Amino acid sequence: MIADGVLIEVRDLARHFAAGHGRVVRAVDGLSFDIARGETLGLVGESGCGKSTLGRLIARLEEPTRGQVLFDGVDLTALPPAKLRPLRPRIQVIFQDPYASLNPHKTVRQIVGLPLRVRGGRANGQVRERVLELIGMVGLDPEHAGRFPHQFSGGQRQRIGIARALAAGPELIIADEPVASLDVSIQAQILQVLRELQQRLGLTLLFISHDLSVVSHISHRVAVMYLGKIVEIGPAQSVIQEPRHPYTRALLAATPRLEPGARRSTPLAGDVPSPMAVPPGCRFHTRCPLAITEECRRTESPLRELAPGHRAACHLA
Amino acid sequence: MSVDVRHEALQTVTKPLQVEERRQGAPILAVKKLRTCFDTYRGQVRAVDGISLSVRPGETVALVGESGCGKSAAALSIMRLVPPPGRITGGQVIFDGQDLLALSRAEMRRIRGRRIAMVFQDPLTALNPTLRVGAQLVETLATQGAARGRAARQRAVALLDAVGIPAAAERMRAYPHELSGGMRQRVVIAMAIAGQPDLVIADEPTTALDVTLQAQIMELLAKLKEERGLAILLITHDLGIVANFADRAAVMYAGQIVAEGPVADLVREPLHPYARGLLRCVPRLGRPDVPIHPIHGSVPDMVAPPAGCRFAPRCPEAMPQCRQEMPVLKRQPPTARTIRQNSEGESLARGGTVRRVRCHLHPGEGGNGR
Numbered sequence: 010m011i012a013d014g015v016l017i018e019v020r021d022l023a024r025h026f027a028a029g030h031g032r033v034v035r036a037v038d039g040l041s042f043d044i045a046r047g048e049t050l051g052l053v054g055e056s057g058c059g060k061s062t063l064g065r066l067i068a069r070l071e072e073p074t075r076g077q078v079l080f081d082g083v084d085l086t087a088l089p090p091a092k093l094r095p096l097r098p099r100i101q102v103i104f105q106d107p108y109a110s111l112n113p114h115k116t117v118r119q120i121v122g123l124p125l126r127v128r129g130g131r132a133n134g135q136v137r138e139r140v141l142e143l144i145g146m147v148g149l150d151p152e153h154a155g156r157f158p159h160q161f162s163g164g165q166r167q168r169i170g171i172a173r174a175l176a177a178g179p180e181l182i183i184a185d186e187p188v189a190s191l192d193v194s195i196q197a198q199i200l201q202v203l204r205e206l207q208q209r210l211g212l213t214l215l216f217i218s219h220d221l222s223v224v225s226h227i228s229h230r231v232a233v234m235y236l237g238k239i240v241e242i243g244p245a246q247s248v249i250q251e252p253r254h255p256y257t258r259a260l261l262a263a264t265p266r267l268e269p270g271a272r273r274s275t276p277l278a279g280d281v282p283s284p285m286a287v288p289p290g291c292r293f294h295t296r297c298p299l300a301i302t303e304e305c306r307r308t309e310s311p312l313r314e315l316a317p318g319h320r321a322a323c324h325l326a
Numbered sequence: 327m328s329v330d331v332r333h334e335a336l337q338t339v340t341k342p343l344q345v346e347e348r349r350q351g352a353p354i355l356a357v358k359k360l361r362t363c364f365d366t367y368r369g370q371v372r373a374v375d376g377i378s379l380s381v382r383p384g385e386t387v388a389l390v391g392e393s394g395c396g397k398s399a400a401a402l403s404i405m406r407l408v409p410p411p412g413r414i415t416g417g418q419v420i421f422d423g424q425d426l427l428a429l430s431r432a433e434m435r436r437i438r439g440r441r442i443a444m445v446f447q448d449p450l451t452a453l454n455p456t457l458r459v460g461a462q463l464v465e466t467l468a469t470q471g472a473a474r475g476r477a478a479r480q481r482a483v484a485l486l487d488a489v490g491i492p493a494a495a496e497r498m499r500a501y502p503h504e505l506s507g508g509m510r511q512r513v514v515i516a517m518a519i520a521g522q523p524d525l526v527i528a529d530e531p532t533t534a535l536d537v538t539l540q541a542q543i544m545e546l547l548a549k550l551k552e553e554r555g556l557a558i559l560l561i562t563h564d565l566g567i568v569a570n571f572a573d574r575a576a577v578m579y580a581g582q583i584v585a586e587g588p589v590a591d592l593v594r595e596p597l598h599p600y601a602r603g604l605l606r607c608v609p610r611l612g613r614p615d616v617p618i619h620p621i622h623g624s625v626p627d628m629v630a631p632p633a634g635c636r637f638a639p640r641c642p643e644a645m646p647q648c649r650q651e652m653p654v655l656k657r658q659p660p661t662a663r664t665i666r667q668n669s670e671g672e673s674l675a676r677g678g679t680v681r682r683v684r685c686h687l688h689p690g691e692g693g694n695g696r
């Protein structure tokens with residue numbers, strides 16, 4: 010259920026990386042959107058379009074080149090480290106590769122217990138109790154508490170990562186491709202866990218994936234990113250059923266469906282341009298299947314509202 | 327480049343065939359009761375445990391199943407490329423009438439690349455990072471005795487063109503790392519079809535790619551299949567790809583094939599509980615009303631697979647019999663749906679009508695255990 014109020018406000022956020030020889034990677038290139046409290050926002054786009062960088066900027070693991078991230082009304086980008094620290098537990102990140110993010114020398118009990126101890130206010134017995142509660146929530150057995158990460162499968166490790174994120178008591182969870190490396194059966198398990206937790210605990214979730222089927226399954230709203238910008242954002246059903254941006258349509262057409270023989274129209278030609286050489290005008294114009302106009306080559310369309318809460322950045326939408 | 331020009335380029339590198347004729351004909355590949363195991367310190371991993379499957383010219387057969395079910399081991403066994411400590415312990419791999427398992431190493435080397443080619447998930451493993459892609463293609467053509475010198479260079483450009491690489495002549499000079507992932511996989515496919523193989527075994531060819539590139543590569547494979555009657559054994563865990571691009575599918579579980587038949591039957595009316603389970607895991611695009619249901623538990627340890635049906639510990643429909651007696655892969659009678667569909671002539675075009683299932687719920691028609 011979506012509660013009232015905005016938890017995250019992103020304002021003209023950009024992150025550029027220096028790439029040597031005076032070149033600049035415009036990984037995130039000036040984008041603005043909100044995430045409501047208790048909402049799941051899905052973020053899709055091709056590899057390299059800046060999804061992870063955006064996630065890291067919101068988690069304040071990355072310094073923006075310009076723009077703001079407001080968390081519960083507080084501008085995270087303007088906070089000195091001392092003021093930022095107490096806010097950190099409220100934003101947690103779950104990564105694609107759960108193994109790389111888990112300390113191999115610690116047991117599950119220690120890994121999940123650490124954020125609880127950092128938060129303080131709990132006696133040892135209470136910490137132990139809460140750890141068992143958390144690992145139960147993500148579908149692990151109490152007997153798993155004493156084991157080490159290498160003793161688990163990929164899906165189980167991702168559950169440990171989720172339990173650790175929950176232990177910090179977050180309001181926002183940023184899940185960056187949490188199921189990308191998992192088998193369909195395990196993927197379904199993790200999606201179910203995330204969805205249940207999100208609903209039960211009223212969490213706000215930014216769910217990053219390149220798979221539109223997965224994103225549409227778990228998200229209330231969907232944002233489509235192309236070369237550092239959001240080109241379309243709106244209610245999940247509206248974006249999937251009535252996509253307004255040609256890029257969203259192309260992604261949808263390329264997504265395999267469980268319908269025998271459902272072969273799509275011609276797939277989108279060519280590769281994504283380099284974020285070091287973002288095309289002028291509409292950044293999609295080099296691949297756009299629409300009859301592009303002079304305006305497409307010259308100016309970039311802002312996100313315009315085309316249906317309630319549904320915005321797209323295309324001159325012809 | 328226009329579609330016509332590319333089409334022409336494709337014609338020059340393919341052999342003319344009566345595709346339709348060959349599709350109806352005998353399988354180019356018939357695997358029979360193939361067994362492969364890995365000897366580990368924990369015991370024997372029975373990675374491929376008596377599988378049988380066939381692929382006809384102009385047909386794509388998908389091999390699907392969870393990680394560790396033995397899909398790659400099966401593919402490597404067909405190519406006789408199983409790495410130690412793995413070894414093939416039984417069965418036959420009949421390719422174009424001869425048993426590959428009975429060939430000498432030298433004979434097998436002549437089959438590989440020329441008549442059967444393989445495409446892997448990671449294109450970088452198939453490419454030499456220190457050689458320009460043009461040189462690699464020319465070398466491939468030369469070792470296969472297909473062409474040399476200028477002719478080989480022209481063929482190489484035509485091949486790159488045929489797989490949809492823009493400005494092919496210029497790209498001949500590129501090193502693999504200078505190409506995007508999708509372009510690299512195209513180069514690998516160009517190398518795979520350079521020897522005009524009859525069969526391509528593609529092991530997760532698009533898993534590392536974005537959906538847009540995935541669609542491009544799958545369309546390319548589909549085109550090669552349709553235009554030159556290539557037979558494709560496609561290994562993937564993506565059921566959407568199977569539904570959209572394969573004619574038939576074999577579902578593998580714990581080293582065995584548990585279901586096999588036309589893709590439309592698998593997707594619309596999966597009979598085997600494991601196939602049903604896999605399908606119920608997949609989120610449907612734009613259908614939030616269709617819930618997903620995980621399969622509980624995980625793939626068994628193939629050192630000591632469960633007694634009886636290997637899926638029994640995870641099967642929501644398991645019966646006492648299932649834990650004692652291993653079901654056999656049996657041909658299934660037509661269902662109301664398949665009869666209706668066949669009368670509409672659909673499945674004749676895609677994957678035939680025969681389906682087999684290994685499950686006590688579906689005792690099937692008589693003995694055909696294959």
Ligand SMILES: Nc1ncnc2c1ncn2[C@@H]1O[C@H](COP(=O)(O)OP(=O)(O)OP(=O)(O)O)[C@@H](O)[C@H]1O
Nearest residue numbers: 026034036055056057058059060061062063219284
């Ligand atoms: N620290 C960095 N230094 C330089 N360039 C970077 C850095 N981090 C990211 N980039 C570049 O920024 C762009 C966006 O990268 P990012 O990882 O955010 O993309 P993504 O959408 O998450 O891609 P993927 O789907 O592959 O994970 C890429 O071109 C990447 O190479």
Ligand SMILES: Nc1ncnc2c1ncn2[C@@H]1O[C@H](COP(=O)(O)OP(=O)(O)OP(=O)(O)O)[C@@H](O)[C@H]1O
Nearest residue numbers: 364371373392393394395396397398399400411628
């Ligand atoms: N070199 C090896 N040594 C020991 N066991 C192996 C080896 N290679 C594969 N196996 C085992 O053989 C079984 C089948 O593995 P295989 O790689 O064929 O699975 P797969 O279906 O291709 O899985 P994936 O989808 O992860 O690629 C597994 O149990 C695996 O652990």
Ligand code: SF4
Nearest residue numbers: 291294297305323324
């Ligand atoms: S603005 Fe023009 S180029 Fe850009 S997506 Fe729309 S039609 Fe295509």
Ligand code: SF4
Nearest residue numbers: 635638641648685686
């Ligand atoms: S044989 Fe029994 S356990 Fe195996 S799949 Fe069929 S019903 Fe399930």
Ligand SMILES: [Mg+2]
Nearest residue numbers: 060061062185
């Ligand atoms: Mg990323």
Ligand SMILES: [Mg+2]
Nearest residue numbers: 397398399529
């Ligand atoms: Mg494999």
